[in-house]
Amino acid sequence: MTQRIRLSDVARHAKVSTATVSRVINNRPGVAKDKRRAVLAALDVLGYERPAQTDSTSGGLIGLIVPELSNPIFPLYAQEIEQVLSTEGFTPLLCTQSPGGITEDEYVRILRERKVKGIIFVSGLHADADSDPRRYADLADTPFVTINGPNPDVLAPSFSCDDEDATARAFAHLLSLGHRTIGLAVGPNRFIPTQKKVAGFTAAHEQAFGDKEPAIVSSLYTMEGGQAAAAELLKRGCTGIICASDPMALGAIRQVRQEGLRVPDDISVIGYDDTPLIAYTHPPLTTIRQPVARIARAAAGTLLQMISGRSIAASSLVFAPELVVRSSTGPFVP
Amino acid sequence: MTQRIRLSDVARHAKVSTATVSRVINNRPGVAKDKRRAVLAALDVLGYERPAQTDSTSGGLIGLIVPELSNPIFPLYAQEIEQVLSTEGFTPLLCTQSPGGITEDEYVRILRERKVKGIIFVSGLHADADSDPRRYADLADTPFVTINGPNPDVLAPSFSCDDEDATARAFAHLLSLGHRTIGLAVGPNRFIPTQKKVAGFTAAHEQAFGDKEPAIVSSLYTMEGGQAAAAELLKRGCTGIICASDPMALGAIRQVRQEGLRVPDDISVIGYDDTPLIAYTHPPLTTIRQPVARIARAAAGTLLQMISGRSIAASSLVFAPELVVRSSTGPFVP
Numbered sequence: 056m057t058q059r060i061r062l063s064d065v066a067r068h069a070k071v072s073t074a075t076v077s078r079v080i081n082n083r084p085g086v087a088k089d090k091r092r093a094v095l096a097a098l099d100v101l102g103y104e105r106p107a108q109t110d111s112t113s114g115g116l117i118g119l120i121v122p123e124l125s126n127p128i129f130p131l132y133a134q135e136i137e138q139v140l141s142t143e144g145f146t147p148l149l150c151t152q153s154p155g156g157i158t159e160d161e162y163v164r165i166l167r168e169r170k171v172k173g174i175i176f177v178s179g180l181h182a183d184a185d186s187d188p189r190r191y192a193d194l195a196d197t198p199f200v201t202i203n204g205p206n207p208d209v210l211a212p213s214f215s216c217d218d219e220d221a222t223a224r225a226f227a228h229l230l231s232l233g234h235r236t237i238g239l240a241v242g243p244n245r246f247i248p249t250q251k252k253v254a255g256f257t258a259a260h261e262q263a264f265g266d267k268e269p270a271i272v273s274s275l276y277t278m279e280g281g282q283a284a285a286a287e288l289l290k291r292g293c294t295g296i297i298c299a300s301d302p303m304a305l306g307a308i309r310q311v312r313q314e315g316l317r318v319p320d321d322i323s324v325i326g327y328d329d330t331p332l333i334a335y336t337h338p339p340l341t342t343i344r345q346p347v348a349r350i351a352r353a354a355a356g357t358l359l360q361m362i363s364g365r366s367i368a369a370s371s372l373v374f375a376p377e378l379v380v381r382s383s384t385g386p387f388v389p
Numbered sequence: 390m391t392q393r394i395r396l397s398d399v400a401r402h403a404k405v406s407t408a409t410v411s412r413v414i415n416n417r418p419g420v421a422k423d424k425r426r427a428v429l430a431a432l433d434v435l436g437y438e439r440p441a442q443t444d445s446t447s448g449g450l451i452g453l454i455v456p457e458l459s460n461p462i463f464p465l466y467a468q469e470i471e472q473v474l475s476t477e478g479f480t481p482l483l484c485t486q487s488p489g490g491i492t493e494d495e496y497v498r499i500l501r502e503r504k505v506k507g508i509i510f511v512s513g514l515h516a517d518a519d520s521d522p523r524r525y526a527d528l529a530d531t532p533f534v535t536i537n538g539p540n541p542d543v544l545a546p547s548f549s550c551d552d553e554d555a556t557a558r559a560f561a562h563l564l565s566l567g568h569r570t571i572g573l574a575v576g577p578n579r580f581i582p583t584q585k586k587v588a589g590f591t592a593a594h595e596q597a598f599g600d601k602e603p604a605i606v607s608s609l610y611t612m613e614g615g616q617a618a619a620a621e622l623l624k625r626g627c628t629g630i631i632c633a634s635d636p637m638a639l640g641a642i643r644q645v646r647q648e649g650l651r652v653p654d655d656i657s658v659i660g661y662d663d664t665p666l667i668a669y670t671h672p673p674l675t676t677i678r679q680p681v682a683r684i685a686r687a688a689a690g691t692l693l694q695m696i697s698g699r700s701i702a703a704s705s706l707v708f709a710p711e712l713v714v715r716s717s718t719g720p721f722v723p
Contacts, residue, residue, distance in 0.1 A: 096489030100609075104520050105492055116499070124468045127666065130458035133485060141490030146499055149483035151467060155430030156475035158439055165450065165480055169503050186438050275434075278665075305669050331612075332461065335639050337671030 118166035135351035219255030229295035233387035238293035240284030281306030319385030339381035452500035469685035532695035553589030563629035567721035572627035574618030615640030653719030673715035
């Protein structure tokens, strides 16, 4: 049933010699790890079924807990982390949540029963300042790292996008376009990323406008949350709206249009996260990009070092975001 | 640390009495399953941390294997299936793949070692006509179902969107708009969904145009694949392009624009899948919607029946897609 593999096609795609392709397919030694991976990737991309003997034995399971998959930032994190772990011979088990479904604590219990070697938490309860951090202290014998929402009470390496810098950059962009009433739409206040986004925004606002009360609305991270927050911010006269997620920004744009206004002619909207399809929205969304690949690589790499027995300090690594200017922001027109 | 829960808020959100909320929170008996779930969902949505005692014991693990997470249809399937399984007290473990990473066979081995109760394959090797179906025969003692790419050689219940009907509907829509040179951009030919899409398209094409050679290009399911296929179809004079995935359609739109043409004024483009954010593309994408929630519910429900010991025939359930007309298709202008 298995189709014949054309070695030359695979070699060209993997940028290796046909001899190397042959060695990988026949599972012979003497092939560097990165070349071996390039050949396997080429087989996958070109649609050949991999010869069974190339299956590697797993170094162990790693739990990967994300809050949900509707916001495309979480599938993106999962995909990037999966790639790092599988290259290193580990197998990720992805745990995803939904309202009323399985909780983070239940997943942790199940993963530990299944003897995972380590856990990566993406925007988990560690990011919730109202949540009890002792649940993570109980985890001491399972190495773990956290992504986004750095929590000083959780003793583990944390990797996050600089949320303060993110809103400060977004604010500076709108200010440079002439906007003078700029609002912030964030998620629930108990989340550490929300608190940091508010801090960055408030500091930048104060520097620009002194005592003037900053317009900040706390809502949900969803499209509906963004729409509700935007309605409130528009009422307060904002011409520039900074949102805490890309789905929120799409909701904000919907609200602007429902009020008979245009983006960016009348109102500028900035998102947060940036994932591949977001560049194709109408209008293409100006947003703050999280360096997902870099964060994923650092977090997964550190966890694997911990698993191999290296002692790693519970430090907090903060990654700089980028402002990606597309077409949902424009000059303020009085 | 845990914040006080306002019972009235939760009751209003869950549409139950405050007494019911209190019973769920204190884990007392006498609450119907759907009400209990509504209360837990309300706690999650309103951002309250769930009291620990509401954690339920899992009925067991279910493996859920998807090919990747870049095409938003797969996170959507994962999210819908997670919701069904967790409502029924089961815990899904999501396994995702990337080129060069862990294969489906390796995931299956790992899941079976971990004693999963069953496995759901979404667009797996069962959907690849060139792949050896015997791997699924070896699975006989682990109940499993497949989603999309129904394979008569795999003896398990299969649930899929009607791919033949999908391309026939897309074709009829373009025909009714006056298009007379209509092309199809599909994924690799070895996939059963590709074969069905080609069959549906070819039959509709023959009915409309008789012997005229249909324009069909096989490429990858990605944005880049769609762009390459569109370049070829435009060369052949197509004014309407049907794509086998939404990312492919976005790639096709990019190609149309790179050639100095407009969508839908000069060229109409139709996608396939439909996920929540796709409605926000520029222009909003006309696409064929897979009934993801219905397929997920049926597949997961059937698997749970099999796990509970009911014998289920290896039948193939086919679900009708819907044409969702937005703004990437328009009348043919000579």
